[in-house]
Structure formats: C-alpha cells, structure tokens
Amino acid sequence: MSAKIISGTKIAKQIRAELVKELIELKEKHNIVPGLATVLVGANPASLVYVGAKERISKELGIYSERYDLPEETVEEELLTLIDKLNSDPKINGILIQLPLPKQINGTKILNAINPEKDVDGFHPVNLGKLMIGEADYLPCTPYGIQQLLIRSGVKIEGAEVAIVGRSNIVGKPMANILLQKAEGANATVTVCHTGTRDISSHTRRADILIVAAGKPKAITADMVKSGAAVIDVGVNRIGKTPEGKSMLVGDVDFEAVKEKAGAITPVPGGVGPMTIIMLMTNTVKAAKLSSKLTPTKRI
Numbered sequence: 642m643s644a645k646i647i648s649g650t651k652i653a654k655q656i657r658a659e660l661v662k663e664l665i666e667l668k669e670k671h672n673i674v675p676g677l678a679t680v681l682v683g684a685n686p687a688s689l690v691y692v693g694a695k696e697r698i699s700k701e702l703g704i705y706s707e708r709y710d711l712p713e714e715t716v717e718e719e720l721l722t723l724i725d726k727l728n729s730d731p732k733i734n735g736i737l738i739q740l741p742l743p744k745q746i747n748g749t750k751i752l753n754a755i756n757p758e759k760d761v762d763g764f765h766p767v768n769l770g771k772l773m774i775g776e777a778d779y780l781p782c783t784p785y786g787i788q789q790l791l792i793r794s795g796v797k798i799e800g801a802e803v804a805i806v807g808r809s810n811i812v813g814k815p816m817a818n819i820l821l822q823k824a825e826g827a828n829a830t831v832t833v834c835h836t837g838t839r840d841i842s843s844h845t846r847r848a849d850i851l852i853v854a855a856g857k858p859k860a861i862t863a864d865m866v867k868s869g870a871a872v873i874d875v876g877v878n879r880i881g882k883t884p885e886g887k888s889m890l891v892g893d894v895d896f897e898a899v900k901e902k903a904g905a906i907t908p909v910p911g912g913v914g915p916m917t918i919i920m921l922m923t924n925t926v927k928a929a930k931l932s933s934k935l936t937p938t939k940r941i
C-alpha cells in the first residue's frame with residue numbers, strides 16, 4: 642500500500658490561517674504590527690528564492706517587512722552595523738540573516754550579534770541553549786515545522802524511535818533537541834546519524850520516524866526504511882531544469898520506492914519547505930507578542 646502523503650503546503654495553509662486571525666486581533670486590540678527584517682548578502686540563487694518568499698509571505702500576512710540586499714563583498718563590520726541598527730529599531734521584532742554568508746564573514750560572530758529577543762531563526766546560542774534545557778522561546782524554523790507536520794498529521798511522537806540523518810546546526814541538532822524533550826509533541830528516543838556513523842541503515846531501519854537532512858539525492862532507499870514509518874525529507878537538491886527552464890527539485894529520499902514501504906512521507910517540493918517559511922512568520926508574531934508582554938499562542 643502506498644504511504645499517506647504529508648502535505649506541507651496544506652498544513653502551512655492551516656497555520657497561515659491561524660496567523661491571519663492572530664495578526665488581525667493584534668492590530669485591532671493592541672495596535673501592534675509585527676515587523677521582520679530579512680538580510681541577504683550576495684546573490685546565491687537558492688537564497689534569493691528563499692528570501693523572496695519570506696518577504697512576499699510576510700507582506701501577504703500584513704507583517705511589516707524590511708529587506709536588505711547587501712553586495713557579495715560586504716565586510717563583517719558593515720553587517721554588524723546593520724544588525725545593531727535593527728536590534729534597536731522598535732518597528733523590527735525579528736531579524737533574519739539568510740545563510741550561508743560569504744566566506745569573508747564569520748557566521749558565528751554575526752548570529753551572536755543578533756538580539757536573542759529578535760532571533761526569529763532561533764540560531765543564537767542563547768536560544769539554542771534554552772532549547773536544550775526545554776525553555777525555548779524560538780525554535781529553529783525547519784525543525785519546528787517538522788514537529789508541526791508530525792503533530793498535525795497524527796504521527797505519534799511520544800515514545801517513538803526517531804532517526805535523524807544529518808547533524809547540521811540548523812536542522813539535525815535542533816531537531817534532536819526538540820524531539821527528546823520531556824514535553825507534549827516530543828518525548829521520543831532520538832538517534833542522530835552523520836558522516837561518522839558506521840552503519841546508517843542499522844539505525845534508520847529501526848526508526849518509526851525517519852528525518853533526513855543529508856544533502857544528497859537518494860541517500861535513503863527503500864531497504865533502509867522500516868515498514869509503516871513516517872519519513873520526513875528535508876533535502877532540496879536541484880537536478881537540472883524542466884523544459885520550461887524551472888529548476889527540478891528532488892529530496893534526499895528515493896520517494897517513488899520509499900512511498901511503497903513507508904506509512905507516511907513528505908514530498909519534495911511541497912513538504913518541509915513551505916513549513917520553514919510559515920514557522921518564521923509564527924516566530925515573528927511570537928516575538929512581537931513577547932516584546933509587548935502579551936501571552937504567545939501555544940503551538941506544541
């Protein structure tokens with residue numbers, strides 16, 4: 642039997658509708674309009690698409706948006722000056738610095754400079770530390786979106802065996818920390834596999850939930866998946882162009898084969914991608930509420 646397809650497009654729409662209501666209430670009751678600044682350094686084609694989508698969706702939702710496009714050769718000092726300005730601008734509740742940054746800029750130094758209260762990406766060490774001890778204000782958007790996908794599509798997380806393939810700071814590591822908390826929508830047993838793992842299949846085959854952020858097409862084949870597992874594919878690999886000149890995207894999972902074995906699976910595109918963006922909007926609304934001492938909406 643073919644797996645249930647977990648549609649990130651559909652679930653992101655549900656969350657979007659919730660945010661629209663929340664934003665109307667914020668404006669009408671409190672006269673608050675959350676503000677998001679997006680910063681892109683250089684012109685990485687994938688980053689241009691992501692930042693464009695983040696700016697467009699924030700505008701559609703009625704979030705105040707400022708976009709900064711800086712040249713590839715920008716030096717660290719210039720970016721730090723911009724971050725300082727945004728840190729002290731009361732119209733701006735969230736600051737997003739699109740990654741990766743050009744090599745002359747020290748990414749850690751930049752992320753450390755963002756006021757943790759405006760760190761809607763959840764990448765500041767303060768926010769990552771809070772996540773680790775179960776006190777997070779902002780969860781990194783991709784793993785946060787994956788948790789929402791699982792919860793809202795009825796996948797049982799509590800007590801599940803979870804295997805994560807990939808240990809990046811923006812997906813694998815925060816994902817593990819989210820799902821292992823003793824909390825609702827978590828409390829799972831988590832294994833993180835990476836390039837140093839001796840036998841990845843021995844872990845993935847035991848997983849009730851398999852989350853893949855490996856950065857390689859077909860990194861996960863059907864023989865690596867437990868029957869009935871929920872498979873979340875974070876991969877975005879561009880493999881050539883369609884006849885119309887659009888990029889063809891595939892994930893890290895051999896979708897056609899794995900969907901015959903899994904119980905549920907996310908497609909690429911239309912799986913994790915739309916969730917990342919809507920969780921950024923969720924974090925921005927939360928940042929605006931926290932800065933005005935209002936109680937944020939609980940989503941887990």
Ligand code: GUN
Nearest residue numbers: 737738739740741762782
């Ligand atoms: N690059 C890839 N994913 C992300 C993300 O979630 N946030 C930012 N800022 N950059 C990214």
